[in-house]
Amino acid sequence: MLDTPRSAAPAEDIGSRLRLVRQIYRVTQRELARRAGVTNGAISLIEQNRVSPSISSLKKILDGIPLSLADFFTLNLESSENVFFQAADLTEIAFGERISMRMVGNNIKNRAMQMLHETYQPGADTGEEMLRHQGEECGIITAGCLAVTVGTQEQVLYPGDAYYFRSDIPHRFRNPGDTPCELISVNSPPSF
Amino acid sequence: MLDTPRSAAPAEDIGSRLRLVRQIYRVTQRELARRAGVTNGAISLIEQNRVSPSISSLKKILDGIPLSLADFFTLNLESSENVFFQAADLTEIAFGERISMRMVGNNIKNRAMQMLHETYQPGADTGEEMLRHQGEECGIITAGCLAVTVGTQEQVLYPGDAYYFRSDIPHRFRNPGDTPCELISVNSPPSF
DNA sequence: TAGCATTGTTGAAAATTCTAAACGGTTGGA
DNA sequence: TCCAACCGTTTAGAATTTTCAACAATGCTA
Numbered sequence A, B: 001m002l003d004t005p006r007s008a009a010p011a012e013d014i015g016s017r018l019r020l021v022r023q024i025y026r027v028t029q030r031e032l033a034r035r036a037g038v039t040n041g042a043i044s045l046i047e048q049n050r051v052s053p054s055i056s057s058l059k060k061i062l063d064g065i066p067l068s069l070a071d072f073f074t075l076n077l078e079s080s081e082n083v084f085f086q087a088a089d090l091t092e093i094a095f096g097e098r099i100s101m102r103m104v105g106n107n108i109k110n111r112a113m114q115m116l117h118e119t120y121q122p123g124a125d126t127g128e129e130m131l132r133h134q135g136e137e138c139g140i141i142t143a144g145c146l147a148v149t150v151g152t153q154e155q156v157l158y159p160g161d162a163y164y165f166r167s168d169i170p171h172r173f174r175n176p177g178d179t180p181c182e183l184i185s186v187n188s189p190p191s192f
Numbered sequence C: 001t002a003g004c005a006t007t008g009t010t011g012a013a014a015a016t017t018c019t020a021a022a023c024g025g026t027t028g029g030a
Numbered sequence D: 001t002c003c004a005a006c007c008g009t010t011t012a013g014a015a016t017t018t019t020c021a022a023c024a025a026t027g028c029t030a
Helices: A014-024 A029-036 A040-047 A055-063 A069-074 B014-024 B029-036 B040-047 B055-063 B069-074
Strands: A091-095 A099-104 A114-120 A136-143 A146-150 A153-157 A162-166 A171-174 A181-188 B091-095 B099-104 B114-120 B136-143 B146-150 B153-157 B162-166 B171-174 B181-188
Touching: A014 A040, A014 A055, A014 A069, A029 A040, A029 A055, A040 A055, A055 A069, A055 B055, A069 B069, A146 A162, A153 A162, B014 B040, B014 B055, B014 B069, B029 B040, B029 B055, B040 B055, B055 B069, B146 B162, B153 B162
Parallel strands: none
Antiparallel strands: A091 A099, A099 A114, A114 A181, A136 A162, A136 A181, A146 A153, A146 A171, B091 B099, B099 B114, B114 B181, B136 B162, B136 B181, B146 B153, B146 B171
């Protein structure tokens, strides 16, 4: 709010912004279109910047993620050459009210990995529908505890404990404790 | 960013939001239309929520203020019944890079006054074109110093000093010092 | 009070966005 | 290897936004 000119920089590229957000949340154009009540074609055109969506359309689409307009435009995706990142500068993404993550190096091009600083509130859960995607991932717990399910195995991990698995094996994360759980995780290749 | 559902609340009413911002910055529909390269009719329709502007149009309009999309959607205009406001919760508005103000009670309906906590950076100036509008205003300096011009009079005010005048007399504010100037001011009736 | 300037609002036409349906490309399983 | 399922893209037409121009309302000045 304070410094208008500062944040005025990358507001143009709505298309890339939407595509990035959609990929971060791992939704296809068609699925998002279905949730939002628009057509997949519309989303495609918007992501290619071949049209400039009306606020009402964009709102509907973001509701399907869900993400507020304010958060959408506040997302920090400036590309930079930086090597160091202050905690406060990391782009923060929320999944529902209980899971949030700060992204390390998400604005670096052609990178091999995606590092995340994740926080799971007590009871937070990636949900019954198991996650599955290309690549590999690993992580190490830094606070609280985390129940990790990979394939048929489940294990509760405590600070210092870690995991590493191929991401195409169905997996799920859940915080069974009553304090927030923090962990540092890495995906390779980055899926967004 | 953290808590998506929180900020998802009042994102709908783009029209009121735009009208409020425009009035805060004291621009007419036609003047803003001219700056933005759109027609005044378009702005009128948008402010009445009779159309949902495309992002490109909204962007052009906000550029004329100027205000970023992110700031526009981040503006806090929830109406509330609150009596107390934490400093961090006050809606903050920037005029260029040098003048900013936090609004007290801007979300209260049918109020008689608008209180502002204003900050003028060194050299900040409301500009050669004098301000003029309905109502009365007064203020008291709390830090730094402020050169206030009202009609043919000019005076530099220091902490503890104050002013009070009818707002239809042309007036202007400027920080001639080399430290930020802070003051508390009140307009009555509120012009936005 | 009359006249002028300025403000916000409207209606029809032009321009843009959105939908519906089909297309080509990729992946995974039989 | 073929097929089915799914992905994102594209095109013509429907729907919506934006322009242009005229209108009514308000405030200011003579």
